[in-house]
Amino acid sequence: MVDAFQRLPGGRRTPPGLERRILRLLPKVLFHGSLLLLVPSLLVRLVGEDASAASHLTDQVDFWVLALLFLHWNAVLTVAIGAFIVMVMKGPAYVADPYPMDRRAADGPDHPPH
DSSP: OGGGOEEOTTOOOOOOOHHHHHHHHHHHHHHHHHHHHHHHHHHHHHHOOSHHHHHHHHHHHHHHHHHHHHHHHHHHHHHHHHHHHHHHHTSOOEESSOOOOOHHHHHTTTSOOO
16 A cells, blocks of 8 residues: 555645644634634623523524534634645645556547657
């Protein structure tokens, strides 16, 4: 399995850029953003007044917080996937399955033989 991928000769590697910084920052963004989104739910519980009115308000705030939490997680995941794709594309080029080219097939009707 070691020889499954061979690096393409002459392939260039691009130095890491913004995508590495984004990938390093995403766990903090996920954690702190999730905590900030939970604050309204905690505030409603701490300031709760009347039991029946507060119950409806608490439920409504919880649903909104949960929706925004899932939106935040999806946004972080989407950015992580994009940064990972950029990181992989900047890496070395590999030859998947090299095979000798048939010159007659390559010449074809559009490319006359030399």
